[in-house]
Amino acid sequence: MTREEALEARYRQLLWAYPKRYRRERGAEIVGTLMEAAHANQQRPTAREVTTLAVRGLQTRAGTHGAPSADRGLRGALRLAVLLLLAYATAGPLVDSGHIIPRIIADRAVLYPVELVQPLVTVVVACAVVAVAAGRYVWGLLATLSALAFTLAVLQLALSYDTVTHDVIFPPFELTRDMAAEEPATWLLAFAALLILPLIRRPVRHTRRPALWLLGVPVCAVLLPTHWNVTGELQPGTMLAVIAGFLMWVAVDARATVAAGLLLIPLILLALSLNGLDQATWLWTLLIGTGTLVTTGAVGLHRQAQL
Structure with a gap:
C-alpha cells in the first residue's frame, strides 16, 4: 500500500463519525478535499483534522447543520x-x-x-x-x-x-x-x-x-x-x-x-x-x-x- 492509499484509508476511517447516508453521499468528496490539502509527505491525519472530522460528524448526527x-x-x-x-x-x-x-x-x-x-x-x-x-x-x-x-x-x-x-x-x-x-x-x-x-x-x-x-x-x-x-x-x-x-x-x-x-x-x-x-x-x-x-x-x- 502506497503512502497516498494509507492516508486515504485513515481519512475514510475518520468518517465513521458521520451518518451512514452522509458518508455514502459526501464521503468521496470529503476525502478528496482532504487528500488535496495534505502535505507532500504526510502519512497520517493531523490532530486538527481528526478533531474537526469528529466534531463535524457528531454535529451532522445531531442535526446541527441540516436542521431548520x-x-x-x-x-x-x-x-x-x-x-x-x-x-x-x-x-x-x-x-x-x-x-x-x-x-x-x-x-x-x-x-x-x-x-x-x-x-x-x-x-x-x-x-x-x-x-x-x-x-x-x-x-x-x-x-x-x-x-x-x-x-x-x-x-x-x-x-x-x-x-x-x-x-x-x-x-x-x-x-x-x-x-x-x-x-x-x-x-x-x-x-x-x-x-x-x-x-x-x-x-x-x-x-x-x-x-x-x-x-x-x-x-x-x-x-x-x-x-x-x-x-x-x-x-x-x-x-x-x-x-x-x-x-x-x-x-x-x-x-x-x-x-x-x-x-x-x-x-x-x-x-x-x-x-x-x-x-x-x-x-x-x-x-x-x-x-x-x-x-x-x-x-x-x-x-x-x-x-
Missing part, C-alpha cells in the same frame, strides 16, 4: 429540555416500581392502594416521553399533566392510608402541600408541562425513533440525584460529571447544553423547598452549574445560528 433554524435554536433547546425533564421524572417511579412489583408478585398481595398507582405513573410519564419525542406535543402535555395528577394522588393516598390499622384519614392540606414540594417529580413534571406550551404553538421536528428516548430513563436514574438511593455514593460526583459533559458538548450541539441548564432548575426549586440554607454547598453547585450551562449554551446557539 427553529430546530437549531431556542425551540430545539426547549424540546430537548422537556425530554430530559420527562426522562428524569420517569426514573423515580420506575425505581419505586422496581421495588414494589417484585414484592407484590412474591407475596401475591398489595400492602396498600398507593402501590398500584406508582407503576401507573411510570407508564404515563414514559408515554409522555415518547409523545414529545414523536412531536405529539398536545398528547405529551396531557400525559405530563396526568402523570403530575397521579403523582399528587400517590402522595395523598400515602398520607391518607394507615398501613397498620388500614384506616383512611384526611390529612391537612398543608401537609400534602409540603410533601408535594419535597417530591422531585412534582417540580420536574410541572416545569416540563410549562416548557411544552410554546412547542404546541410553534412545534419543531420530531425524532424518527421516539421510543429510543426511553433509554435515557435508566441513565437518569443512575447519573442524576434522587432520593431513591439508586445512585448510592456516586453523588455529587456524577452530577458534576454530567455538567462538565454537557459543557463540552456545546461544541457539538449547543441546544443540549441549554437543555441541561434548564434541567437543573427543578432541582434548585427542590433544594429550596428542602430548606436550601442547610444545603448551601449543593444549592450553590446547582446555581453555578445552571448559570454556566445556560450562558455557554446561549453563546453556542448564537454561533450555531450563524453557520
Whole structure:
C-alpha cells in the first residue's frame, strides 16, 4: 500500500463519525478535499483534522447543520429540555416500581392502594416521553399533566392510608402541600408541562425513533440525584460529571447544553423547598452549574445560528 492509499484509508476511517447516508453521499468528496490539502509527505491525519472530522460528524448526527433554524435554536433547546425533564421524572417511579412489583408478585398481595398507582405513573410519564419525542406535543402535555395528577394522588393516598390499622384519614392540606414540594417529580413534571406550551404553538421536528428516548430513563436514574438511593455514593460526583459533559458538548450541539441548564432548575426549586440554607454547598453547585450551562449554551446557539 502506497503512502497516498494509507492516508486515504485513515481519512475514510475518520468518517465513521458521520451518518451512514452522509458518508455514502459526501464521503468521496470529503476525502478528496482532504487528500488535496495534505502535505507532500504526510502519512497520517493531523490532530486538527481528526478533531474537526469528529466534531463535524457528531454535529451532522445531531442535526446541527441540516436542521431548520427553529430546530437549531431556542425551540430545539426547549424540546430537548422537556425530554430530559420527562426522562428524569420517569426514573423515580420506575425505581419505586422496581421495588414494589417484585414484592407484590412474591407475596401475591398489595400492602396498600398507593402501590398500584406508582407503576401507573411510570407508564404515563414514559408515554409522555415518547409523545414529545414523536412531536405529539398536545398528547405529551396531557400525559405530563396526568402523570403530575397521579403523582399528587400517590402522595395523598400515602398520607391518607394507615398501613397498620388500614384506616383512611384526611390529612391537612398543608401537609400534602409540603410533601408535594419535597417530591422531585412534582417540580420536574410541572416545569416540563410549562416548557411544552410554546412547542404546541410553534412545534419543531420530531425524532424518527421516539421510543429510543426511553433509554435515557435508566441513565437518569443512575447519573442524576434522587432520593431513591439508586445512585448510592456516586453523588455529587456524577452530577458534576454530567455538567462538565454537557459543557463540552456545546461544541457539538449547543441546544443540549441549554437543555441541561434548564434541567437543573427543578432541582434548585427542590433544594429550596428542602430548606436550601442547610444545603448551601449543593444549592450553590446547582446555581453555578445552571448559570454556566445556560450562558455557554446561549453563546453556542448564537454561533450555531450563524453557520
